[in-house]
Amino acid sequence: MGRPVYLDCDTGIDDSLAIAYLMAHPDVDLVGVGTVFGNIDAHRAARNTLDLLALGGHGHVPVAIGAEKPLAGAWLGGPAHIHGGNGVGNVELPRGDREPLSDESAADLLVRLAHEHEGDLRVLAVGPLTNLARALDVETALPYLVESVVVMGGAARVPGNVTPVAEANIFNDPEAADRVLSAEWPLTLVPLDVTMEHMIEEADRESLLAADVPIPRALGQMLDVYYEFYVGTFGRRCAPLHDPLAAAITAGGATPLVAPTVQVVVDSTDGPGRGQTICDLRGERVGYPDQPTAHCRLVLSLDAPFGPHLVERLTSS
Amino acid sequence: MGRPVYLDCDTGIDDSLAIAYLMAHPDVDLVGVGTVFGNIDAHRAARNTLDLLALGGHGHVPVAIGAEKPLAGAWLGGPAHIHGGNGVGNVELPRGDREPLSDESAADLLVRLAHEHEGDLRVLAVGPLTNLARALDVETALPYLVESVVVMGGAARVPGNVTPVAEANIFNDPEAADRVLSAEWPLTLVPLDVTMEHMIEEADRESLLAADVPIPRALGQMLDVYYEFYVGTFGRRCAPLHDPLAAAITAGGATPLVAPTVQVVVDSTDGPGRGQTICDLRGERVGYPDQPTAHCRLVLSLDAPFGPHLVERLTSS
Numbered sequence A, B: 001m002g003r004p005v006y007l008d009c010d011t012g013i014d015d016s017l018a019i020a021y022l023m024a025h026p027d028v029d030l031v032g033v034g035t036v037f038g039n040i041d042a043h044r045a046a047r048n049t050l051d052l053l054a055l056g057g058h059g060h061v062p063v064a065i066g067a068e069k070p071l072a073g074a075w076l077g078g079p080a081h082i083h084g085g086n087g088v089g090n091v092e093l094p095r096g097d098r099e100p101l102s103d104e105s106a107a108d109l110l111v112r113l114a115h116e117h118e119g120d121l122r123v124l125a126v127g128p129l130t131n132l133a134r135a136l137d138v139e140t141a142l143p144y145l146v147e148s149v150v151v152m153g154g155a156a157r158v159p160g161n162v163t164p165v166a167e168a169n170i171f172n173d174p175e176a177a178d179r180v181l182s183a184e185w186p187l188t189l190v191p192l193d194v195t196m197e198h199m200i201e202e203a204d205r206e207s208l209l210a211a212d213v214p215i216p217r218a219l220g221q222m223l224d225v226y227y228e229f230y231v232g233t234f235g236r237r238c239a240p241l242h243d244p245l246a247a248a249i250t251a252g253g254a255t256p257l258v259a260p261t262v263q264v265v266v267d268s269t270d271g272p273g274r275g276q277t278i279c280d281l282r283g284e285r286v287g288y289p290d291q292p293t294a295h296c297r298l299v300l301s302l303d304a305p306f307g308p309h310l311v312e313r314l315t316s317s
Helices: A013-024 A042-055 A106-116 A130-138 A174-182 A202-209 A214-234 A242-251 A307-316 B013-024 B042-055 B106-116 B130-138 B174-182 B202-209 B214-234 B242-251 B307-316
Strands: A003-009 A028-035 A063-065 A122-125 A148-152 A187-190 A199-201 A238-240 A264-266 A277-279 A296-298 B003-009 B028-035 B063-065 B122-125 B148-152 B187-190 B199-201 B238-240 B264-266 B277-279 B296-298
Touching (some): A003 A106, A013 A042, A028 A106, A063 A106, A106 A130, A122 A130, A187 A242, A199 A307, B013 B214, B028 B106, B042 B063, B063 B106, B122 B130, B174 B187, B202 B214, B202 B307, B214 B238
Parallel strands (some): A003 A028, A028 A063, A122 A148, B003 B122
Antiparallel strands (some): A264 A277, B264 B277
């Protein structure tokens, strides 16, 4: 039996890779999924999630719909040019036979699972942090109930992907991110600094398409749209592994190498830095001396290339 | 006859290195210096500057006192633990026999020199940008009168030195920096990204102390205090070459290697990003495609180590 994991996501192509990775990992017991606006709306994200879970033999995992907009302000819709009009690269997944929970929000599901698996639950958030912020309001003891929190988001020393300094998950709800990153739980932040360095390539996509099980084939199809978008960033068809990398760190399948525990503050002003994760890396040349009140581990590099591990995991299961 | 250079500075140990470099460079005609609060107050910065100029046989160069505080808010005093109580590492320089201009501010001096050397004047600013911002108010055509502007300041992909994201010159007057960086002149920004990579070491300090002319000896003495401060940053006695590097780029003695022309915006909010230079480096992986309205060249690396060149220039003249 694996370790209990709650996933919060906005499914999404790289979210789909993360879900597939979690289903394929023997040490993971995916006990619930909450969805949030971001790559796509939260309702569609739940449908995508249920369909992926069914396709991967995990139809039993409960899926709850969460926030459709940030704590403050409006959501302007998902980036169809990145994730396709349906969030999963315009691929038509076979419809699973389950529906989202009708009586429980994502925040409520997270709180319930934190109590049911007290001290053991690993929380993995790969979308805007609105559901986690709400869960902290519902259950103020949440930071002390969960085992750990891993968040894909932010950019420390590299450019953002929405503004020059802001990454999409944080930018989509800076007020929620501020709340989640300042809560007193052991949090690992997986920013663009590391996710942009671990890639999936065209040859990998061909391996996925050639697999004789449905999930990798569906992922290989989805990646077509995603790769097209990233030609503008990388100059070739490929994609960075944002969400699956955070999933692998949660599962223990990827090991951070440089990962200092430092002060991280979210810029929630309305200025040009809105949505930036401001990380205090001033001690970088002397081994990051202790910052006594810091509780955010910032992953800046891994001990091994992640792409090959991901593809092997997805195609061998 | 060298090229006319106006220097705006807050002298300052590394400002002193910059002044010495400019005096020693055959292609530079230092036609005026304005001073500003920052490393020390503007009055003391003028005294330090006059004494250095006299010691280096440049007593004829006019020095004008500029702003003693930023455009908005107050100045809290200079960092005596970095530059010493007098700005020049507590070294007592022989008093030069000139005084600052009594009838002209730094901003007025800059505007006058820009007219006198129309199309030729190189402006080098190595302190807070208050005087340059005021000069832009006095003479709105200033951006079209000068040959170029080089500013030491900001941090693009590396930590700040006052906050996790803000460098001191910009942080000391973000409103002025915003005005100067958005004016339509050809501006080269020399941020911590490059200045923190070019060092002066203990052996270099010994070379300066062993010189048989007074300026390098005085610089070698000043560096004692400066080196002590930087032990906390680098783990050894040494110093990064902030201001002299900007001086060398102005003089043509250092050549930028990676130096894209990109959008740069100064965060002048009261949030955690105040004083940050937000640089749009999102095109870094595909050779920085044109950003049509950008006019700020951001120096990220040089084509050669600068420390040895600086020390040779200072000790051979």
